[in-house]
Amino acid sequence: MADTGAPGGETLLFLTDEQLRKGIEAMFFAYRGFTADPDRILAKHDYGRAHHRAIHFINREPGLTVTTLISVLGVTKQSLNRVLRTLIEDGLVESRVGKRDKRERHLFLTEAGEALERALTEAQRARMRAAYRAAGPQAVAGFRQVLEAMMDPNLRRHYQMLKDDA
Amino acid sequence: MADTGAPGGETLLFLTDEQLRKGIEAMFFAYRGFTADPDRILAKHDYGRAHHRAIHFINREPGLTVTTLISVLGVTKQSLNRVLRTLIEDGLVESRVGKRDKRERHLFLTEAGEALERALTEAQRARMRAAYRAAGPQAVAGFRQVLEAMMDPNLRRHYQMLKDDA
DNA sequence: TTTTTAGGGCAGCCTTGTTGACTTTCCAAG
DNA sequence: CTTGGAAAGTCAACAAGGCTGCCCTAAAAA
Numbered sequence: 579m580a581d582t583g584a585p586g587g588e589t590l591l592f593l594t595d596e597q598l599r600k601g602i603e604a605m606f607f608a609y610r611g612f613t614a615d616p617d618r619i620l621a622k623h624d625y626g627r628a629h630h631r632a633i634h635f636i637n638r639e640p641g642l643t644v645t646t647l648i649s650v651l652g653v654t655k656q657s658l659n660r661v662l663r664t665l666i667e668d669g670l671v672e673s674r675v676g677k678r679d680k681r682e683r684h685l686f687l688t689e690a691g692e693a694l695e696r697a698l699t700e701a702q703r704a705r706m707r708a709a710y711r712a713a714g715p716q717a718v719a720g721f722r723q724v725l726e727a728m729m730d731p732n733l734r735r736h737y738q739m740l741k742d743d744a
Numbered sequence: 745m746a747d748t749g750a751p752g753g754e755t756l757l758f759l760t761d762e763q764l765r766k767g768i769e770a771m772f773f774a775y776r777g778f779t780a781d782p783d784r785i786l787a788k789h790d791y792g793r794a795h796h797r798a799i800h801f802i803n804r805e806p807g808l809t810v811t812t813l814i815s816v817l818g819v820t821k822q823s824l825n826r827v828l829r830t831l832i833e834d835g836l837v838e839s840r841v842g843k844r845d846k847r848e849r850h851l852f853l854t855e856a857g858e859a860l861e862r863a864l865t866e867a868q869r870a871r872m873r874a875a876y877r878a879a880g881p882q883a884v885a886g887f888r889q890v891l892e893a894m895m896d897p898n899l900r901r902h903y904q905m906l907k908d909d910a
Numbered sequence: 911t912t913t914t915t916a917g918g919g920c921a922g923c924c925t926t927g928t929t930g931a932c933t934t935t936c937c938a939a940g
Numbered sequence: 941c942t943t944g945g946a947a948a949g950t951c952a953a954c955a956a957g958g959c960t961g962c963c964c965t966a967a968a969a970a
Contacts (some may be wrong), residue, residue: 579748587843592881598869599883601876601888602778605767606797607899608891609775610818626956638765645917652776657921657958681917681966703764709893710767713759713886720886722767725809727775792925811948825929825950841965847935 615701615714628653628661630698633687636671637695641684643676650736670694781867789860794819794827796864799853803835803861807850809842816902836860 591597616630635650636642644662648655662685665671670691676682687695710718731739757763782796801816802808814821828851831837836857844847853861876884895903895908 589883592884601872604888604891605778608894611895612771633830645747700816706764706767708889711890712893717886717889718758719825723879723883724875724887725770727878728774730754737773
């Protein structure tokens with residue numbers, strides 16, 4: 579059935595149902611590990627993963643609007659709003675009314691927000707770094723390739739918007 | 745910049761903070777793609793991801809006990825119970841009292857349960873297959889290596905319990 | 911100016927996580 | 941044998957974070 583363009587025929591063994599099932603479970607278990615460390619930090623502050631995601635992307639692109647953030651996160655504005663409200667109340671995020679278009683709100687991390695961001699990211703990076711180091715650069719390249727191929731095209735847009743490093 | 749396959753010392757460039765951040769976001773966006781297709785099917789049946797996970801692991805290891813399933817899924821028994829109850833009521837899962845130990849409940853998929861399992865898994869496999877094919881066998885090997893290195897050791901146990909295919 | 915459209919906020923619902931308290935069964939110690 | 945604790949599972953109630961619906965304000969179009 580599947581022909582990748584490889585020379586032989588047995589290259590296709592990596593597409594068996596068993597192999598695919600292993601991949602599916604690997605994603606499941608790895609994602610749990612991936613979120614475990616930040617989750618512990620968040621719990622201390624009475625926040626959840628939703629707060630983490632908001633903080634992460636506001637840090638990545640300071641001044642982005644609520645609408646943009648909604649589309650990156652793939653949630654409804656009502657859902658995001660609850661999270662955002664608590665972050666603003668707690669003084670981690672600042673929301674400034676747009677200069678040109680006063681309907682827009684531009685989001686920024688405060689000092690305190692940046693501090694939490696660093697703590698969360700560093701915890702997550704530490705695990706990622708360990709995994710990268712254990713697997714090696716070749717494996718990391720493959721890891722990224724497969725993940726990118728797995729994204730919805732719409733989401734991939736946001737991903738590639740990052741200034742690339744290659 | 746990132747120099748993946750180099751021999752020297754600059755191989756470490758794949759461990760920069762930028763690279764790690766890209767990896768983190770790749771996980772985030774890819775996981776969304778990973779769950780998107782099953783989620784659509786589940787919505788039609790008024791189920792959620794929790795039901796999918798239960799069905800998946802009951803299928804993988806028919807007859808497993810509630811306690812085992814709890815430890816694989818990493819949720820509390822109360823949380824699992826609600827999900828399991830609806831699946832049993834709807835006739836997708838059968839719960840048999842243990843022969844030796846009557847406290848235990850052994851879980852099995854019914855015909856209908858297996859049918860839904862196939863639909864869900866096939867949707868998820870299709871995406872995984874496409875990603876694998878696009879990335880190639882080498883990349884897939886790397887993908888798996890990094891994911892495995894990212895798991896909590898405790899979870900890795902359950903992952904490795906699978907009969908391996910290599 | 912008036913109407914339509916877009917950004918954003920609030921209220922309330924549902925799923926699925928949590929802890930707490932309870933029942934049944936098993937096993938081990940007296 | 942019985943009794944007391946541990947283990948498996950169920951029921952109740954609560955919290956986080958998704959969702960839809962409805963509303964207000966600002967901008968843009970008619």
